[in-house]
Amino acid sequence: MRKRYANLDNVSNAKSFKDMLKWNKERRSKVKDLSVQIPQSPIKRVEEIRENRSRTSYTWIGHSTFFIQLSGLNILTDPVWAQRMGFQKRLTTPGLALEELPEMDVVVISHGHYDHLDFPTLKKVKGNPQYFVPAGLKSLFVKKGYKKVIEMNWWDSIDYEGIKVHFVPAQHWTRRTMTDMNTSHWGGFIFEGHSETMYFVGDTGYFSGFKEIGRRFTIGTVFMPIGAYEPEWFMKDSHINPEDSIKAFLELGGKMFVPMHYGAYRLADDTGPEALERLTREWNRLSLPQGQLKVLMIGETVI
Incomplete structure (x- = not known):
């Protein structure tokens, strides 16, 4: 029998047909x-x-895809250049073509949902990167022909080529077929480099784990999801809303907030501009430093 993974605090993301x-x-x-x-x-x-x-x-490519350069390594997060997601056409073009990027050293996958794990994209990634994936996903990668794959459980840490990669909890779920519900895990990745620590949150609802992550790590840049939250009665266990994303950022004690997971695909009822408007309104209401919020245009690079 295949192992089924679960969230902290026994939070279930299961929804009924009536809910749908x-x-x-x-x-x-x-x-x-x-x-x-x-x-x-x-x-x-x-x-x-x-x-x-x-x-x-x-560099923000779009959705949850970032190209990160840290301690001499080229890193891709949740690489998805797909032009469609189910029946929905991509709303915004990826910020850079995959062919424009250099060879990758590291690729991380936060979970198995198709808008975060796209094998047609992975086939086109340059180089021979090391893949870091949640527990339960390695077998799928091996089946697809990938050999350099390391599975990680929550709180695992691995030293790799001068950086330390940590896999930390998130509140979510996953499925790729009718029978594999939650048979692999989900989470975020923290990259500790020589000069900075970056936290790629992945896909998550607001949860108590942010406080614990903030206690364990000193975090610089936080790549935080803000979209796909509406209707909130349906989505809140799986997707954090803009106001709660700020709450989570403050609990983490991060230095720079970089929003993501909005504007590329219509996965829920909110729009990218709506998510961004709510984020900036709450940021201003709390009188937080403007220099700590870095809203990127698609394809924008911060060096």
Whole structure:
């Protein structure tokens, strides 16, 4: 019998068929403006990041995909360049073409949902990277022909080529087929480099684990999801809303908030601009330092 993974605090993300019907009825009654989308950066620093092996940088490709350069390593998070997600067409073009990026040293996968794990994209990733995946996912990678795959459980830490990779809890779930519900885990990754510690949160609802992560680590940059939260009665266990994402950031004690997981795919009823508006409104309401919030355009690079 296959192992089934669970959340902290016994939080279940299971929804009934009745819940799905209720959500679909709500969705049909909502009118959303999809004509305004998250903008592309007018400046693409392709040559700089291709040649860089010494400075810390991060580039938002879109959704939960970041290209990170840390301690001389090239890292990709949840690489997804897919033009469709189910019946939905991608709303915004990836910030850089996969072909424009250099060879990768590390690829991390937060969980098995298709908007975070896209094998057609992985086939096109340059180089021969080391994959770090949640417990339960390695067998699928091996079946697909990948050999450099390390599985991690929550709180595992691995030294790799001058950085330390930690796998930390998140509150979510996963499924790729009708029979594999929660047979692999989910979580976030913390990268400890020479000059900075970065936290890629992955996909999550708000949960008590943020406080514990903040106690265990001194975190610089936090790549935090803010979208796919509406309707909140349905989504809140799995997807954090913008206000709670700020609450989580403060509990983590991070230095820089970089929002993600909005604007690329319509996975729920909120739009990318709505998520960003709620985030900035709450940030301003709390009078938090503007210098600690880094809202990126798609394809924007911070070095």
